[in-house]
Amino acid sequence: MADKEESKTSEYPEVTSGAGGWSPEIGDPVDPRADKRTAPAPREPVVVPVKQGGGVTRGLFWLVATIGLVIALVLGAKTIGLFPGLTNPFAEQQTDRxxxxxxxxxQDLNQFVAAEGNFQVIVDVQKDRKYIPDFLLNERILFVAAGSVEVYVDFASIGQGAVKESEDRRTAEINLPAPQLRPVRIDNDHSYVFEEERGIFNRIGDAFSSDPNRLQEVYKLAEQKIGDAAKDAGLQKRAEDNTRKMLQQFLAALGYTSVTVNFPAP
Known part of the structure; x- marks a missing residue:
């Protein structure tokens, strides 16, 4: 009997279980509902949102960083003299149109410049409002002005009979006009604004409008002060002495032994 049962079971194929799985034996009842409960549910795909524009921002960042690095390397190599022949491609350029x-x-000039005076003046101008604090409304400027004044004698204004000479051409007497002061000439290369103070309201006004002639008044005041100083500096007396000496040497070379040069009384 045992031989018959063994022969029956040998007719069925051998069933192997999976790794860690359950292998049913022949004859065990199979419950299809149990398979449905134990079967894992399919997973839904996970969608990860991707931010738009991230690549553009990173690209722009690296572009700016690369340009900054190139500028730094060029300026650094230029400063330390690593490449003497290297020219700065970012150098400032000035175009004159x-x-x-x-x-x-x-105009023909018949004037002899007999003397010149060089001056320097500090112009301190302040504009404020009464009962208003200076930090609100105030304009003050310290301007260092350098200028020069020339003194000349106008030979073109010599009239008839201004020159008298002896018959033997040895003695001469010349009557000349008084020396004159030329207009003050400001030296822009040596004139500068030393300090400037402006109130809050003044600065706000500058942000909305600009005054290109703001320093014109300061320049005119500097010219006036230098001109007054030139009148009191004795330049005209020095011009008379230099003119007299020049004419005496010139006429002495022509054979005159006595030359007298007269100027009007001040």
Whole structure:
């Protein structure tokens, strides 16, 4: 009997279980509902949102960083003299689009510049309002002005009979006009604003409007002060002495032994 049962079971194929799985024996009842309960549910795909524009921002950042690195390397190599022949591609360039100068007129000058005075003056101008604090409304400027004044004698104004000479051409007497002061000439290369104070309201006004002639008044005041100083500096007396000496040496070379140069009394 045992041999018959063994022969029956040998007719069925051998069933192997999976790794860690359950292998049913022949004859065990199979419950299909149990398989449904134990079967894992399929997973839903996970969608990860991707931010738009991230690549553009990173690209822009690296572009700016690369340009900054190139500028730093070029300026650094130029500063330490690593490449003497290297020119700075980021150097400042100045373009002059001014037109040519036009000749308006020509005037012959018969003037002898006999003396010149160089001056320097500090112009301190302040504009404020009464009962208003200076930090609100105030304008003050310290301007260091350098200028010069020339003193000349106008030979073109010598009239008839201004020059008298002896018959033997050995003695001469010349009557000349008084020396004159030329207009003050400000030296822009040596003139500068030393300090400037402006109130809050003044600075706010500057943000909305600009005054290109703001320093014109300061320049005019500097010219006036230098001109007054030139009148009191004795330049005219020095010009008379230099003119007299020049004419005496010039006429002495022509054979005159006595030369007298007269100027009007001050």
């Amino acid at each position: 001014s037109g040519p100068a036009l000749l308006k007129s020509v």
